[in-house]
Amino acid sequence: MEVAEEPVRVQTLAQTGLANVPFPYIQPPENRPALFRERETSDSGIPVIDLFRFGRQELRRACRDWGAFQVTNHGVPLQLLDDMRNSGLSFFNECPMVDKCTYSCDPNSAASEGYGSRMLVNQDTVLDWRDFFDHHTLPVSRRNPNRWPDFIPNYREVVVEYSDHMKALSQRLLRLISESLGLPSLCIEEVVGEVYQNITISYYPPCPQPELTLGLQAHSDMGAITLLIQDSVGGLQVLKDGEWVTVQPLSDAIVVILADQTECYLLPNIMYITNMLTKSISSVLGLASIDNIARKEDYAAGSDLEDVILVDEALCAPEHPGRIITNGEYRSAQHRAITNAHRARLSVATFHDPAKTTIISPAAELVSKSSPPRYRQVVYGDYVSSWYTKGPEGKRNIDALLLHQYQAAEWLWQMDQGACKSLSKEPSEEEFCLALRNEIQRWNFVKIAEIAELQRLQKSTSFFASEGLQISSKLDWTDGHICA
Numbered sequence: 001m002e003v004a005e006e007p008v009r010v011q012t013l014a015q016t017g018l019a020n021v022p023f024p025y026i027q028p029p030e031n032r033p034a035l036f037r038e039r040e041t042s043d044s045g046i047p048v049i050d051l052f053r054f055g056r057q058e059l060r061r062a063c064r065d066w067g068a069f070q071v072t073n074h075g076v077p078l079q080l081l082d083d084m085r086n087s088g089l090s091f092f093n094e095c096p097m098v099d100k101c102t103y104s105c106d107p108n109s110a111a112s113e114g115y116g117s118r119m120l121v122n123q124d125t126v127l128d129w130r131d132f133f134d135h136h137t138l139p140v141s142r143r144n145p146n147r148w149p150d151f152i153p154n155y156r157e158v159v160v161e162y163s164d165h166m167k168a169l170s171q172r173l174l175r176l177i178s179e180s181l182g183l184p185s186l187c188i189e190e191v192v193g194e195v196y197q198n199i200t201i202s203y204y205p206p207c208p209q210p211e212l213t214l215g216l217q218a219h220s221d222m223g224a225i226t227l228l229i230q231d232s233v234g235g236l237q238v239l240k241d242g243e244w245v246t247v248q249p250l251s252d253a254i255v256v257i258l259a260d261q262t263e264c265y266l267l268p269n270i271m272y273i274t275n276m277l278t279k280s281i282s283s284v285l286g287l288a289s290i291d292n293i294a295r296k297e298d299y300a301a302g303s304d305l306e307d308v309i310l311v312d313e314a315l316c317a318p319e320h321p322g323r324i325i326t327n328g329e330y331r332s333a334q335h336r337a338i339t340n341a342h343r344a345r346l347s348v349a350t351f352h353d354p355a356k357t358t359i360i361s362p363a364a365e366l367v368s369k370s371s372p373p374r375y376r377q378v379v380y381g382d383y384v385s386s387w388y389t390k391g392p393e394g395k396r397n398i399d400a401l402l403l404h405q406y407q408a409a410e411w412l413w414q415m416d417q418g419a420c421k422s423l424s425k426e427p428s429e430e431e432f433c434l435a436l437r438n439e440i441q442r443w444n445f446v447k448i449a450e451i452a453e454l455q456r457l458q459k460s461t462s463f464f465a466s467e468g469l470q471i472s473s474k475l476d477w478t479d480g481h482i483c484a
């Protein structure tokens, strides 16, 4: 077995005052921060949810649209947040390197506890401009305070108290998240089982060339839910619609990041089907794009979706009465940390993960014949091993669990066995579109289309006319909706 050397500490490197970043830390051009337009204003950042007063819709939107949000009024003493940040800072700033190295994690083993600088076992990846100090904190049997410094006053007490508060908050959030999908409140927790909690303090020294580096490469967290606090420097970014959005540092807030197992569990195939449907319907209607598909009833009941196409009951999973077809899915957030030239930055991430032996598969309540699972089931430990050996590369790991296109075909087939008899079990996307087009013709299911511009409407109506679809006998313009 190849034995990894003790890694170079980024803090040591930064202290040499070097003008150029060494080659192993230089990101390929496509990953460099400067390539992305960053939204800077606070009102376009991730949602901030006041846990004292918030609406279910607000939480749903945050989980659905971002997979990450900040919480305030979370019940964790603010002094404890400061104590945790200060304890971490003391370790990095006040402790001589030789002492820090007595806590070094095993460089040959992924996710071993302690002081480290490279996250991945894989030697080929570009290095992060970060040192970290990781603690195994739960279950209590994993706590080994001897691995935590004793020369920083109250360090061990702070970590224990912080760990307990984070566990309680993660449980509260997982319950709220379950409820927000109409699931029993304990349902995610029951799937996760006994929580494995790690607390990682990340330290990002000033970097001479922040435009070439990343403090932490783009990834989604592997487990169930992550709670993160940061200092006032800022550098955490979340990917939203292809743009990296900087998370505003709020000293009293805790950043909540949905992780991959929550996505595997809460995202049934309906999303994939919906993607195919929207794409297909868009092309069938001759529209550039449609953002959402919704049930007529839901929309009429006051949905906040914009630019939707409304469909009949036939296209919605009957098991989810009242649920808008695209609303069930919560995603894990892809995020990264950027560096800056002038100030060191510190963050503390608390991960809540299942045991390695836990099998995660999509929630039975969200899966049905009409919305088959999107991901295959996975043993969590296998997922972790693959993550650490291959590297996160954004969300490539979770994508590897995706089920195939034929699942969507199966769904369509089940919707109307007669019309889709000719559709093979593993059709190409074109074949799927053709089958869908046949379905439109048969069911005449697109009864109402909310289409923003008249031009688009004309396109669609002329399309229907040319295809001989009996889509509308009479068109009314009511409240901005076109009714057939």
Ligand SMILES: O=C(O)CCC(=O)C(=O)O
Binding pocket: 200, 202, 216, 221, 228, 230, 235, 236, 335, 336, 337, 346, 347, 349
């Ligand atoms: O430092 C940060 O803001 C991000 C840390 C993080 O994403 C992680 O440790 O997984």
Ligand SMILES: [Fe+2]
Binding pocket: 219, 220, 221, 226, 335, 349
């Ligand atoms: Fe992370």
